[in-house]
Amino acid sequence: MFSRACEYAIKIMIYIAANESKGKRKGLKEVTEAIGSPEAFTAKILQQLVKGNLLKSFRGPTGGFVINSEKDIRLHDVVKTIDGDHLMEDCVLGLNECSSTNPCPVHDKFLLVKNQLTETLLSTKINDEELLKGKRILRN
Amino acid sequence: MFSRACEYAIKIMIYIAANESKGKRKGLKEVTEAIGSPEAFTAKILQQLVKGNLLKSFRGPTGGFVINSEKDIRLHDVVKTIDGDHLMEDCVLGLNECSSTNPCPVHDKFLLVKNQLTETLLSTKINDEELLKGKRILRN
């Protein structure tokens, strides 16, 4: 559904959001340990999230990443930043010309699925407390 | 959402199912022309669909492909044959250990989406006449 990079990005955002009450910035090492991702690759994704204005970064000792609190970040923002909005916007069969007036055979069948998906991504805040209800795993 | 190969496979199955009333077998050339896919790659996908028992193939002159009419084929079968059932079964965040008793943060949020998707794939027959209502495009 999502690219590997996007899966990591979602975990990153949720981890940082869930732990930012503890004040200090979250470093690359801590994040990769928390979500169980390859370090160098995770660094690239963090960069993308910073460029996309979802995170703010700070260098040097005491440096690290924090959520950009000026924004009210949703899963939709994270997915869009890493994977673009192809999943939400494009034809399921990959047809450029597909639209409600000129539909592919499965266009109507997938309307519900895509709406449900888009709605879920749009409505879920990265710091939604429901995401943390009970014990929640972020890595294997 | 689906791999490119799977997108082609869905188009292949819908095209052959929609045109099989015209009696004769559908050859590789005709199929690639109909769905606008690369010929050699399409041949490989047709092979997979035959191996998965969704199509029957015949060689030689008058040869080609037909739907395996012993089965009542759904989109779910096509997707499973080409992409496997990862999309339907696996954790959205790619976690092996994720389950309803040991969930990832977005597990509940995506239950509806995944159920809707699975239900759509399971309930849509490849020869559903709704897939052909009005003008329906299979290629750009």
Add this chain to the structure above:
DNA sequence: ATAATAAAGGATAATTAAGTCCTAATTTGT
């Protein structure tokens, strides 16, 4: 039998995604 036709299948190439490595730039505390 033979020639023509069409799918099967193996090998290889091209492209994209995933992941690594190394150096540069910035910030902090001494």
Add this chain to the structure above:
DNA sequence: ACAAATTAGGACTTAATTATCCTTTATTAT
């Protein structure tokens, strides 16, 4: 000023997906 820590960024490697090419096998009609 300097050393240590930490992110930024470029270049590169590896793996997976997409796509092509060529040969083999089966089938049909002459």
